[in-house]
Amino acid sequence: xxxxxxxxxxxxxxxxxxxxxxxxxxxxxxxxxxxxxxxxxxxxxxxxxxxxxxxxxxxxxxxxxxxxxxxxxxxxxxxxxxxxxxxxxxxxxxxxxxxxxxxxxxxxxxxxxxxxxxxxxxxxxxxxxxxxxxxxxxxxxxxxxxxxxxxxxxxxxxxxxxxxxxxxxxxxxxxxxxxxxxxxxxxxxxxxxxxxxxxxxxxxxxxxxxxxxxxxxxxxxxxxxxxxxxxxxxxxxxxxxxxxxxxxxxxxxxxxxxxxxxxxxxxxxxxxxxxxxxx
Numbered sequence: 001x002x003x004x005x006x007x008x009x010x011x012x013x014x015x016x017x018x019x020x021x022x023x024x025x026x027x028x029x030x031x032x033x034x035x036x037x038x039x040x041x042x043x044x045x046x047x048x049x050x051x052x053x054x055x056x057x058x059x060x061x062x063x064x065x066x067x068x069x070x071x072x073x074x075x076x077x078x079x080x081x082x083x084x085x086x087x088x089x090x091x092x093x094x095x096x097x098x099x100x101x102x103x104x105x106x107x108x109x110x111x112x113x114x115x116x117x118x119x120x121x122x123x124x125x126x127x128x129x130x131x132x133x134x135x136x137x138x139x140x141x142x143x144x145x146x147x148x149x150x151x152x153x154x155x156x157x158x159x160x161x162x163x164x165x166x167x168x169x170x171x172x173x174x175x176x177x178x179x180x181x182x183x184x185x186x187x188x189x190x191x192x193x194x195x196x197x198x199x200x201x202x203x204x205x206x207x208x209x210x211x212x213x214x215x216x217x218x219x220x221x222x223x224x225x226x227x228x229x230x231x232x233x234x235x236x237x238x239x240x241x242x243x244x245x246x247x248x249x250x251x252x253x254x255x256x257x258x259x260x261x262x263x264x265x266x267x268x269x270x271x272x273x274x275x276x277x278x279x
Contacts, residue, residue, distance in 0.1 A: 015072075017081060018065035019058035023049035026119070027091045028276070030057040031082070033100030033125070034205060035160065035190040035198050037064025040099070042185075043265035044272070051273055053095075058085060060102075062197020064189070073200035075208050079108040086117055095276060097122040099261060100232060101205040104128060111213030121221045122272065125232055125258050128241045129211045137209075139236040145206035149199055156198070160190040166230045169257035177263040186259070214244040221248040222275040224268060226256025249275070 020038060028048055030041045038057035048055045059066040061081055062073060072078075082105050086094060094117055098106035103126025110118065133139045151159040164186045165171065168178050190198075223245070225238035234252070242250040251271050256264045 014067075015061060015069060015081075016067045017058050017061065017085060019056060019085065020045070021054070021056050021089070023052070023054045025052045025054050026093055026095065026276075027054045027056060027089075028095045028097060029082070029085070029091075030055065031096065031098040031102030031105050032057070032060060032063070033102050034201050035063070035163075035193050036186065037189050037192060039064070039189055040186075040261065042262070044261060044269060047269045047273070051276075053276065056085070056089065056091075060105075060197075062201070063193040065192075068194040068197060070196060071200075073197055073204055075104050075108040075204055075210075076112065078105050078204075079112050082109050083113055092117055093119045095120045095122065097124065097272070098126055099124040100258065101127055101201060104205055104208060104210060107210040107213040107217075108208075111210070111216050114216070115219050118219055120219055120276070121217060122275065123221065123223045123238070123241060124268070125225055125229055125260060126223070126237060126241065127205045127208075127210075127232055128237060129214045129244050130209045130240075131205065131232070131236065132207045132209075140206070140233065142207075145202050148206075149202050152195070152199055152202070156195060157187075157191065160187055164190070167257065168259045168263055169228055169230060169255075172228075172255070173257065173263045178259075182262060211244060214241060217245045217247065219247060220275075220278070221245050222272070223248055223250045224253065224260070224271060225250075226253045226258065226260045226264070228255040229258045229260075231258035 032040050037059045062068050096106045103123040107128045130137050133141050223238050225234050227234050
């Protein structure tokens with residue numbers, strides 16, 4: 001495990017990003033979703049390292065073991081954190097893998113900094129290109145995000161207990177593809193995030209428009225989504241991203257939930273490794 005000292009925030013408090021760095025070979029950076037941390041990649045890290053990749057997973061600011069500042073949860077700041085990680089570790093030819101909210105970091109990083117250090121991109125159950133319903137975007141009504149924030153503010157532990165079941169479509173896959181203990185493991189991750197970060201990030205992933213960022217993708221891009229996703233609807237996200245991002249390949253996992261990296265980890269890992277191996 002490592003800690004990366006990045007930008008300096010108010011009152012000269014250094015921001016520390018906690019990360020794991022395993023293996024050798026082409027670097028693959030795993031960017032976690034909301035409200036989890038790098039532990040969510042339980043089923044992917046071993047598979048990637050054993051397949052010959054250098055795997056770096058980190059906790060977004062405000063989550064896991066990273067610093068939990070009061071501010072800085074907008075995507076420009078989060079993309080800058082990713083840039084600092086890449087530059088500090090002197091990485092090149094990187095594969096960026098973003099899950100859910102983490103897909104936003106991938107998009108904004110490419111939008112702001114280009115792809116000269118990036119070889120491929122992977123968007124998994126991602127919030128790209130734009131989650132908010134507007135006059136020119138048929139997606140999720142703003143009241144949904146407001147309701148999430150109200151639920152978190154009222155009783156964060158209970159909210160995430162209920163959220164976890166929808167995250168994995170537990171009524172359908174519980175006991176078969178995911179255990180009750182893993183559901184608890186997910187809840188534990190959610191509770192490690194700060195309340196402020198958790199709330200602010202709802203606005204970030206719910207209301208940030210990545211459509212212009214997606215137009216700047218000029219590298220091979222894999223989009224993986226489950227058509228049973230109850231958190232980030234397929235029609236509003238992956239289907240649209242595939243039309244905007246050139247050089248993109250869409251893989252739809254039948255009936256898979258939002259948290260497909262757990263429930264459908266064998267299928268997902270196979271798709272991911274195949275894509276990474278392509279020249």
